[in-house]
Amino acid sequence: MEGTPTSRAERRRRTEERILSAARAIFAERGFQRTTIRAVAAAAEVDPALVMQYFGSKQELFEQAVRIPSIPPLDGELEPVEELLGRIGMKMGPLPQATLAMMRSMLTHPDAAEEVRGKLDGQVAHLADAMGSGDAELRAALMVSTMLGVTIAHQLLGLTALRDASPERIAETLRPSLRALADG
């Protein structure tokens, strides 16, 4: 029993984070449309009106919830291709809720689609200009698409053959395939 456990500013930050956390979880599980402000509020043990007061609209709540702390760009050492091949395992492991929420919504929420397309286009460009040859952009796009497909099948659809495979094993098995795309 602390005397004054929460100052006003502290209280605000906590409930705000509680709402964001609940929103991330529900957006990730149901996608944008099927997520209701009321459901988020209930999960955060808060009145629905408070969610509006904090974030203005459902759309802005979504944007805030899926805004990712921006991964440190690169260690700058490895070639992008080698780095991707090295990080497959990590990308197969448990993804942040924000990413899942984004992916879950990208096929039915135009804004999410735009956002994801932009991010993927960026990865493609980044890979492509480290690959050189003529159809590098296409091959890079197929690498990114492959990662996307495996992630969806694994994390969102739960294909039975992938469900109980460890991230490392998936990464290992997938590597030759991506390698084939990386080279001509």
Added chain:
Amino acid sequence: MEGTPTSRAERRRRTEERILSAARAIFAERGFQRTTIRAVAAAAEVDPALVMQYFGSKQELFEQAVRIPSIPPLDGELEPVEELLGRIGMKMGPLPQATLAMMRSMLTHPDAAEEVRGKLDGQVAHLADAMGSGDAELRAALMVSTMLGVTIAHQLLGLTALRDASPERIAETLRPSLRALADG
């Protein structure tokens, strides 16, 4: 101006098909949740109540609309793996609206997710038992996931690098990658 262009039975079949066609288009474009009975009815130039009278519920309308005429199983000649590799091009070309509707909805509509998972699991099993070796099932699952990812990126997200690439070129570039998975 035909005298009696439409018998009663004929009329019914036509409007039913008109509704189904409109439903497929809108489901494919917006997914299950964002598709409204009213929108389908309007596109079919029909009263919303008629849609209900014909199909009973939005869910049943969806099921009927995405029910695919079941592709002729196989020509029975080629090995499944070779057949997949041969048909990549076709799968990259314009897909039936029913398939697009299914894919569009699979991340946000539980029933669609279940259906797709089942279909993909089937393809995985079919591929896997033609591949033999130890981790065949995992490799088959990754092949299917790759196809899924490329299709999503190409048809639903519209990655810029894939948007203006011809189906044949995509198939050609993707083949070595899938080949690498098919062999150990």
Added chain:
DNA sequence: GTCTTCGCTCAACAGTTGTTGACTCAACGA
């Protein structure tokens, strides 16, 4: 202690949704 600020709740509005029942009218069988 007082006044103010502000986190938070309550109750409600307005729009949209899936769904339903009563009704109209032309096609059909006798």
Added chain:
DNA sequence: TCGTTGAGTCAACAACTGTTGAGCGAAGAC
């Protein structure tokens, strides 16, 4: 010709949705 069937419409209900404004009560400033 006449009664019946069934395709199609109209108006409405009930539930749910995002969103809003008035108000309560405790933390903070003075």
